[in-house]
Amino acid sequence: MQSKLSDIELIQDTLNGDQSAYAALVKRHQRLVFTLAMRFVKNREDAEEVAQDCFVKAYRSLSSFQQQSKFSTWLYTIVYTTAMTLLRKKRVDTSSIDDESTYMQIENKTYGMDEHSAEGRSRSFYLNKAIDELMPDDATVITLFYKGEQSLEEISKVMGIEPNTVKVKLFRARQRLKQNLERSLGNEVNELI
């Protein structure tokens, strides 16, 4: 029943004291929130903690949600801010966040399967691996654009940057993603995609 309600209706119900309505909101958005968190922290335990923290923060601030944007845009802003704060807290200095090579070196850390097995060679496996090798900002732009159904303007709100900058970042991220795929697969890249 609640799964058919819109985000705004679920928010209203939550504000009226119905906690199950918020549980439905969490269920609806948890996959993308978790995926976004994974773009930053790169391991499941930490990502789950970040995602959980974001939903609790969102619950606390729900009454301040002005409904001038989509709930998802507002929620992803919380995720982005929380994840960035966590990165800073962990004293990963900002230069290393921008350092492409740092993220390109992360390989096979989140993948337990054999690359050469049939499962390991799937399109999804290589694509996720290539995304993981991107910088967090690039991976976030790609994820929000393709899976979060966010426009360039909405992504700019989430990340606190200009829509034109988002457009440039998206363009660059796609190029890097393709390069990552080519690096992993060599000539097989065309076969895969």
Place this chain on the structure above:
Amino acid sequence: MSTIEEKLWDYIDGNCTPQEAEAIKMLIETDEVYHKKYNELQVLNSTIDGMEEDEPSMAFTYNVMECIRAEEARVPLKARVDSRIIWGISLFFILTIAVLLVYALSSIKLSAPGKLTDYTKVPVSQLNGLFTGPIGKGFLFFDMVMGLFVMDKVLRRRGMSKG
């Protein structure tokens, strides 16, 4: 000047004006370079679009709701008092003080000719009745409660920062 790739991504993403879109469409149909690049980008686009989201653990929603419930249970009753009520009470006393001040100041006759104002004759004695009566006592009582409330808040914050 944007590159072929930028133009084609704008076309694929639908960020072009209708005129630009028409022009790019023509180029894709007639120009071999555009045609090849467009196909390449389309394939990459659909590949990225097909990426899978990560799935949190089965108990994720339950954990979030448990965390919220636990947090709500920890909130003391004092913290549940609507802050607007506190602000309303504060506003009442600020207004009362302001009215009394204006009343007292307006009672002073500053225009007495030829000599300085004799402050001993300022009719503030009329106010004495207010402060000795039940209103005054009530006023002082609420002031004391507010003072204790603020002191409690300050001490709690100090305790939390030390802890």
